[in-house]
Amino acid sequence: MPGEAKPTAVTRNPERTRARVLEAARNAFASHGLAGARVDAIAEASGANKRMIYYYFTDKEGLFLATLEQIYAELSAASGTLDLDAPPAQALARYIDFVWAYYLDHPDTVTILNSENLHGGCHLKRSDKVADLGRPFVDKLGLLLRRGAEAGVFRPDLDPVTIHITVTAMTYFFLGNNTTLSVFFGRNLASAKARRDWRQHIQASVKAIVAA
Amino acid sequence: MPGEAKPTAVTRNPERTRARVLEAARNAFASHGLAGARVDAIAEASGANKRMIYYYFTDKEGLFLATLEQIYAELSAASGTLDLDAPPAQALARYIDFVWAYYLDHPDTVTILNSENLHGGCHLKRSDKVADLGRPFVDKLGLLLRRGAEAGVFRPDLDPVTIHITVTAMTYFFLGNNTTLSVFFGRNLASAKARRDWRQHIQASVKAIVAA
DNA sequence: CTCGTTTGTAACTATATAGTTAGTTAAAGG
DNA sequence: CCTTTAACTAACTATATAGTTACAAACGAG
Numbered sequence: 362m363p364g365e366a367k368p369t370a371v372t373r374n375p376e377r378t379r380a381r382v383l384e385a386a387r388n389a390f391a392s393h394g395l396a397g398a399r400v401d402a403i404a405e406a407s408g409a410n411k412r413m414i415y416y417y418f419t420d421k422e423g424l425f426l427a428t429l430e431q432i433y434a435e436l437s438a439a440s441g442t443l444d445l446d447a448p449p450a451q452a453l454a455r456y457i458d459f460v461w462a463y464y465l466d467h468p469d470t471v472t473i474l475n476s477e478n479l480h481g482g483c484h485l486k487r488s489d490k491v492a493d494l495g496r497p498f499v500d501k502l503g504l505l506l507r508r509g510a511e512a513g514v515f516r517p518d519l520d521p522v523t524i525h526i527t528v529t530a531m532t533y534f535f536l537g538n539n540t541t542l543s544v545f546f547g548r549n550l551a552s553a554k555a556r557r558d559w560r561q562h563i564q565a566s567v568k569a570i571v572a573a
Numbered sequence: 574m575p576g577e578a579k580p581t582a583v584t585r586n587p588e589r590t591r592a593r594v595l596e597a598a599r600n601a602f603a604s605h606g607l608a609g610a611r612v613d614a615i616a617e618a619s620g621a622n623k624r625m626i627y628y629y630f631t632d633k634e635g636l637f638l639a640t641l642e643q644i645y646a647e648l649s650a651a652s653g654t655l656d657l658d659a660p661p662a663q664a665l666a667r668y669i670d671f672v673w674a675y676y677l678d679h680p681d682t683v684t685i686l687n688s689e690n691l692h693g694g695c696h697l698k699r700s701d702k703v704a705d706l707g708r709p710f711v712d713k714l715g716l717l718l719r720r721g722a723e724a725g726v727f728r729p730d731l732d733p734v735t736i737h738i739t740v741t742a743m744t745y746f747f748l749g750n751n752t753t754l755s756v757f758f759g760r761n762l763a764s765a766k767a768r769r770d771w772r773q774h775i776q777a778s779v780k781a782i783v784a785a
Numbered sequence: 786c787t788c789g790t791t792t793g794t795a796a797c798t799a800t801a802t803a804g805t806t807a808g809t810t811a812a813a814g815g
Numbered sequence: 816c817c818t819t820t821a822a823c824t825a826a827c828t829a830t831a832t833a834g835t836t837a838c839a840a841a842c843g844a845g
Binding site for chain 2: 393478523530542
């Protein structure tokens with residue numbers, strides 16, 4: 362008989378339930394992709410009843426979208442704390458280190474964004490929370506590039522979006538494709554040294570790209 | 574009753590069956606990922622009986638590995654045709670255009686490699702056909718970089734693997750993450766102009782990176 | 786020609802999966 | 816208190832899914 366619920370002493374906390382489901386969903390989607398993740402597993406890992414997932418997020422795709430939005434919100438929030446108030450060359454180095462450290466510390470972000478791209482960005486396009494969320498980041502970088510140009514150390518024709526994609530590309534691709542690259546080149550790119558070297562390479566490369 | 578097969582006039586052709594299955598598998602894995610692809614759909618699309626897929630590839634993961642190996646074999650074969658016998662700066666530009674054109678023409682490669690990276694490269698690691706397959710490519714690029722260094726136009730300390738990953742990162746990330754990037758920056762990065770501009774940016778960037 | 790092996794087929798199965806049904810219980814407003 | 820609503824639960828279902836069974840026809844070696 363359904364509905365013969367035991368008298369649970371659980372104090373209600375919708376926010377907490379939502380948050381726990383989102384956290385479990387994030388792990389699941391990051392590990393197995395959208396299709397590979399199991400709603401049952403997410404329910405169990407979060408301790409929430411499966412019905413609540415549908416109650417809060419409508420369906421699996423709704424949950425995936427919420428996960429995406431959370432990932433972007435965190436990225437955006439983190440970038441807000443980035444302080445580029447320093448001499449241009451130094452600020453640029455700080456900016457690159459920030460991007461590198463962010464993706465190194467948030468590998469979930471890489472795999473989940475890859476999943477969304479696999480599906481042609483169809484979830485993200487439906488979101489009203491993500492569009493143009495990179496704007497503050499780009500503005501911040503744009504300001505730095507202008508300062509550098511005025512100081513005569515950076516080229517004057519630099520586009521912040523292009524530079525940001527460049528830095529992200531070198532970071533994201535190296536980290537996200539680390540295993541296949543290691544096999545393809547017969548070289549361990551996951552070692553601490555390989556990572557240090559690559560971070561250094563991004564620094565030197567971007568420096569060369571923006572140099573006046 | 575099973576086994577009451579109609580007298581089919583199908584002439585046998587195992588190679589063709591295998592090839593058709595692989596082609597269908599590639600499309601399916603590229604569109605939906607490993608978990609999202611359906612063996613039934615692959616069987617139907619290829620015209621092969623589902624049983625044959627298991628006969629040839631053991632299971633879904635075996636089929637995925639075969640797809641991966643095919644992808645790498647094609648990449649390797651294509652890179653074999655790349656002619657870098659030209660003055661260093663010109664040869665480098667030709668090399669970059671090759672990488673760019675390859676991934677632009679083979680979007681499946683990007684999504685399938687992303688799927689394999691999602692799973693930590695576990696299939697590829699079991700393969701005996703892919704390890705170090707990038708060697709000829711790297712050797713070819715290494716020769717070019719040395720020629721350029723000797724001619725005094727490139728830096729003398731360049732590592733071909735690093736340069737190759739750099740070029741691939743800028744190509745692969747831009748193309749593979751095009752949709753999420755477009756949303757995040759509120760800018761259409763899929764247009765013909767955006768692509769032309771980006772290709773040009775890779776050219777200029779790598780030139781700056783390798784410059785003596 | 787014949788007998789084992791390879792290539793092929795249709796129908797089947799056990800199970801996993803997204804999504805539901807039909808309720809119960811905590812809490813907030815009046 | 817009492818009523819209404821939001822938060823929550825166990826058990827269920829229809830279907831999709833990877834993988835099998837049991838056979839048959841083509842092929843090739845001897």
